[in-house]
Amino acid sequence: MAPGIGLRRATAADLPYVMAVEATPGHDAFINHQSREEHEAQLASPAFAYFVAEAGGAQVGFAILSEMTEARGNRCLKRLALARPGGGLGRPLFRVITDWAFANTPAHRFWLHALHTNARAIHLYASEGFTEEGRLREARPREDGTRADLVVMSMLRPEWQARRTGPG
Template identity: 45%
Template sequence: MTTLRCATADDIPFIMRTERLPGYDLVVGRFGEAEHHARIADPAWAYLVGDDGFAILNDLDNRDGNVCLKRFAVTERGRGLGSRLMPLVVDWSFTHTPVHRLWLNLVEGNEAAWRVYGKNGFLKEGVRREAAVLPDGRRSNMIMMSILRPEWDARQRG
């Protein structure tokens, strides 16, 4: 069974190893150690870790209740780990924060992420054209998706 808990500074090495797995440089992003330490201590950010992955939320202090799922990664792609962890992240977000709109950006073409987010109630809001610069210098569109609290509530009621 997958579990989820708030991360501590002791979890930063695991988070850094995970976000640096092969291929993640194109779709996940990464922070340096000092940046992780600063953000994990900042109350506007939430770091969550599960058995096989992590999530980072930011803008918890957004006055309009718009919280960003900044980063989500699992230790092994293609094994269903994201499908098990993402519902826990979404539920945690709506039960532990005053979020109204949980939103994210994903690199266009990241079909695995698209499926995981869609299965968890995220809807496409739009495209940020050529908003990301990939490690090789190419530009990519970013797809913005979100789930609203009333949508999450409805999913909880079945």
């Protein structure tokens, strides 16, 4: 695990925190908001895994994985969000959740998608060894009626293993 960041499985009691982080100013440009009912259904489903990230004894963000029961070895990072973006915790949290996905599931491929306008996140994912697989053109509707492309990226288990055992 990355120093300073811990993960714990979220419970229904954590949903107000998750929803508050989703509502953080600026997140709406990159994160879809879900209703409490949607979160409750996903939290109860074996196809999803919800995590709260903690540092220094305080909650600092959350992550949601999906496709947890998918039989072909794919796991998806559905959402990763920090309560205070720009505080230097994004990379450590991304490493911790990537390590968790490969170390605790039979994932062969861990994938995600990001809005094409989220250059900071795309740069982070690429710098952590994720490969751009393609683009889903105009796949996400926006509140203003426009649509946005999603950039699909992934890491394969052998790539993750090489990064863990290689230099640096």
